[in-house]
Amino acid sequence: MNMKAIKFLYVLILLPLIMVMSSSVNTENNKEDPDPDPEKERQSFKIADGFEVSLWAAEPLVAKPIQMNWDEQGRLWVVSSTAYPHLKTGETANDKIFVVEDTDGDGKADKSTMFAEGLLTPTGILPGDGGVYVANSTEILHFSDTDGDGKADKKRRILNGFGTADTHHLIHTFRWGPEGHLYFNQSIYIYSHVETPFGTKRLEGGGVWQLNTRNLDMNVYARGLVNPWGLQFDRWGQSFLTDGAGGEGINYGFPGATFVTAPGAARIMRGLNPGQPKHSGLDVVSGRHLPEAWQGRLITNDFRANRINSFKLTEQGSGYASKQMEDLMWTDNVAFRPVDITVGPDGAIYVADWYNPIIQHGEVDFHDPRRDQEHGRIWKIVAKNRPLVKQPNLVKASVPELLETLKLPEDWTRAQTKQVLKGRGAKEVIPALQKWVQALDKNDANYEHNLLEALWTYQTLETVNEPLLQTLLSAKTHNARAAAVRALSFWHNKISNVPAILAKAAADEHPQVRLEAVIALRGLNTPEAARTALTALDNTMDEFLDFALWQTVRELERVWISHP
Numbered sequence: 001m002n003m004k005a006i007k008f009l010y011v012l013i014l015l016p017l018i019m020v021m022s023s024s025v026n027t028e029n030n031k032e033d034p035d036p037d038p039e040k041e042r043q044s045f046k047i048a049d050g051f052e053v054s055l056w057a058a059e060p061l062v063a064k065p066i067q068m069n070w071d072e073q074g075r076l077w078v079v080s081s082t083a084y085p086h087l088k089t090g091e092t093a094n095d096k097i098f099v100v101e102d103t104d105g106d107g108k109a110d111k112s113t114m115f116a117e118g119l120l121t122p123t124g125i126l127p128g129d130g131g132v133y134v135a136n137s138t139e140i141l142h143f144s145d146t147d148g149d150g151k152a153d154k155k156r157r158i159l160n161g162f163g164t165a166d167t168h169h170l171i172h173t174f175r176w177g178p179e180g181h182l183y184f185n186q187s188i189y190i191y192s193h194v195e196t197p198f199g200t201k202r203l204e205g206g207g208v209w210q211l212n213t214r215n216l217d218m219n220v221y222a223r224g225l226v227n228p229w230g231l232q233f234d235r236w237g238q239s240f241l242t243d244g245a246g247g248e249g250i251n252y253g254f255p256g257a258t259f260v261t262a263p264g265a266a267r268i269m270r271g272l273n274p275g276q277p278k279h280s281g282l283d284v285v286s287g288r289h290l291p292e293a294w295q296g297r298l299i300t301n302d303f304r305a306n307r308i309n310s311f312k313l314t315e316q317g318s319g320y321a322s323k324q325m326e327d328l329m330w331t332d333n334v335a336f337r338p339v340d341i342t343v344g345p346d347g348a349i350y351v352a353d354w355y356n357p358i359i360q361h362g363e364v365d366f367h368d369p370r371r372d373q374e375h376g377r378i379w380k381i382v383a384k385n386r387p388l389v390k391q392p393n394l395v396k397a398s399v400p401e402l403l404e405t406l407k408l409p410e411d412w413t414r415a416q417t418k419q420v421l422k423g424r425g426a427k428e429v430i431p432a433l434q435k436w437v438q439a440l441d442k443n444d445a446n447y448e449h450n451l452l453e454a455l456w457t458y459q460t461l462e463t464v465n466e467p468l469l470q471t472l473l474s475a476k477t478h479n480a481r482a483a484a485v486r487a488l489s490f491w492h493n494k495i496s497n498v499p500a501i502l503a504k505a506a507a508d509e510h511p512q513v514r515l516e517a518v519i520a521l522r523g524l525n526t527p528e529a530a531r532t533a534l535t536a537l538d539n540t541m542d543e544f545l546d547f548a549l550w551q552t553v554r555e556l557e558r559v560w561i562s563h564p
Contacts, residue, residue: 034335034357036375041355044333047381048310048326050291056350056380057100057109063376065352067173067340071127072394072416074345076100077115078352079122079134082374084167093120097134097143099150100378107380116143116152121167124184126174128419129213133182135171138164140211159216163190168244171209173229173281176415178237178483179490180422180460182211185241187227188261194218205263208241208253214462224259224268225251229339230282230300235411235449236479237456237486238320240313242279242300249273250298250311250322252544255489255519256551266554269547272322273311277302281340281352285310287410289347289382289389299328299349301338304359306331308338308351317542318511329381344380345412347389353377394420399429403436406453407446414453418460426461433457437468448472448480455487464494473501478510485516492523499524503532511545518548522555527563530556 034041038058045053057076068078081095097115104110115132124135131144131152139160143152162171169187177183186192191204198217203209206228210221222241228251230242241251241259248271251259258265279300286295298311307330313320328349337359340352355375358364382388392405394416402424405417421429437454440447451472458465469491472484485505492498502524505517514536521529533552536545553560 034333036335036355038377041331041333041336041353041377042379044331044336045329046331047329050384051328051381052384053329053379053381054107055377056102056107057112057378059375059377061109061112062098062100062378063374064354064356065340065376065378066123066354067125068342068350068352068378069126069174070342070345070412070416071132072420074101074391076109076344076350076378077125077127077132078378079119079125080376081119081121081123084121086167093118095119095122097122097125097132097152109378113150115145115150116155121170123170123172124174126176126182128176128182128422130423133158133174133213135162135174135184137170138162140171158213159194159196159211159218161194162186162192165189165191169206169227173231175231175233176419177210177239178233178415178418178456179487180418180456180462182213183221183231183239184209184211185228185231187225187245206259206261208239221255222253222257222259224257224262224265226261227278229280232282232284232298234284234296235286236452237483240282240284240298242282243271244278244280244303246271246278247275249276249279249309249324250300250313250320252319254515254544254548255486256522256548256555258547258551267547267550269544272313272320273324276324277309278304279309281338281342283342283349284411285343285349287343287347287389287412289386290343290349291383291386297325298322299341301341301351303337303339303354306334306336306338308341315512317540317544318515318548319542319544329379335375343410343412345389345391345410345416347410349381351379351381353379399424399432400436403432403457406457407450418453418457421457422460426463429457429461430463448475448477451475452480452483455484459487459490464491466491466495469495473505478508478513481505481508481510482512482516485513485520489520489523492520499526499528499532502529503535506532506535507538511540511542514539515545515548518545518552522552525556525559527556527560530560 038055064080065078078098096117099113099115100109101111102109120137122136126133134141140158142156144154166189169189171186173185175183188206194201196216201218206225207223208221211218225243227245228241229244233239239253241253250272280303282300285297308328310325311322335357337354338351339354344350475481502517518533521533
């Protein structure tokens with residue numbers, strides 16, 4: 001073939017490709033230049049039947065929100081990063097913490113206070129312990145306002161040594177667990193080696209940390225996932241995860257759960273929705289404002305497709321099955337980037353909108369001029385024709401009044417109440433808590449859940465109550481029994497006859513209780529514990545229970561292998 005023919009052939013092959021690429025680029029450029037007017041963005045939203053959406057906050061009240069959490073006063077704390085994904089040469093980091101409020105009760109924020117600044121890519125925030133915990137790249141900080149002017153004037157470094165190889169994989173997504181520990185995630189490219197009073201703790205790759213903020217004992221709760229940006233607990237203390245770079249929807253987590261990408265893992269668990277998109281943020285729907293059909297659903301953001309998904313969980317064996325339901329909200333506006341989602345004190349759903357046509361930092365240059373570095377919104381989704389929840393005044397409530405709020409159906413209220421009681425201290429709370437437990441109505445349909453909230457309050461106050469624990473270990477509701485076995489694992493050195501308790505739980509009629517028992521037996525570190533765990537095989541097994549049993553026997557191998 002002569003040179004002319006070769007050139008002509010190349011033109012025939014490449015010309016259509018060049019035309020397609022040019023068309024794609026032009027289309028993409030048009031799509032990536034949206035009008036930043038919040039009202040035009042709002043008008044682009046499609047929303048599920050029975051709901052409506054309004055703008056709660058936007059710039060200048062808040063910009064580039066990453067994570068948000070409420071405090072006991074109903075104020076929304078937001079970490080913001082305009083430096084993400086990378087500082088320019090010579091630039092000084094000045095990322096911020098905002099406290100956003102609706103002071104006049106009209107359903108829209110009207111006040112924003114810059115609580116602290118000078119941070120570098122903060123990715124987690126959680127009010128508590130007289131201030132706020134913040135994930136600041138390689139460290140966890142605690143800020144507090146000691147003079148009451150609304151701005152931080154005291155800063156403590158809690159822990160440092162967390163990895164920093166990738167800015168969108170840093171430690172993130174802070175949550176209070178039901179028993180009062182702080183849980184948070186990190187992602188695949190982060191290798192953390194953290195010095196604590198209990199030794200150096202390591203997590204290489206993705207996973208979930210569990211931290212006791214009182215004594216700084218920190219341990220790995222779960223391992224794996226690619227970029228887990230969702231973490232939440234349901235009303236019975238079971239935990240769930242979403243993955244911003246995975247593809248399996250909702251992931252069921254429990255102590256020791258191990259997922260894809262966990263370095264050195266000999267075995268991993270699957271997600272509950274194989275083939276589903278990448279998700280950021282996670283919350284569980286609860287409370288009197290939202291419709292009954294949505295109660296217990298998991299809501300999470302498909303930030304790449306500019307929509308909010310919902311999933312319905314059904315108990316299945318020791319774990320759950322998850323079914324994708326109708327989307328809560330969606331749009332064709334490519335700048336809508338929902339990254340966090342939470343049910344607020346009033347029962348409405350709040351969505352943090354990163355607002356950026358460019359997502360993360362892998363696709364284009366760090367400093368691509370199309371990146372939006374200044375906008376950001378918080379959207380509020382309410383159910384039509386249903387009253388919002390009246391937020392209780394937890395700050396001024398007496399201890400007996402606070403304890404009564406533990407009966408309320410809103411997960412937010414019960415979680416905040418335990419934090420307020422923690423601040424009041426065990427000396428003031430425990431006597432009233434004892435009386436409250438004794439006065440509970442045993443005929444109440446929520447009696448055992450009320451007992452469980454009391455148990456979690458004891459744990460938050462780091463006070464052992466063995467009789468209450470024993471009562472819940474024998475509860476009629478399997479969810480309560482399972483939660484009690486999990487609670488036992490925090491007290492196993494302070495409770496009598498633990499091997500016998502766990503032997504009974506390992507033979508429980510419900511597989512979720514058996515699952516928790518198999519996990520808890522690891523803490524005994526004896527050959528007998530391994531033998532007890534194996535008795536779970538006498539009953540029906542499933543994938544989650546099988547995984548937990550395999551892991552327990554493997555972790556205890558060093559003690560049973562030399563004791564036939």
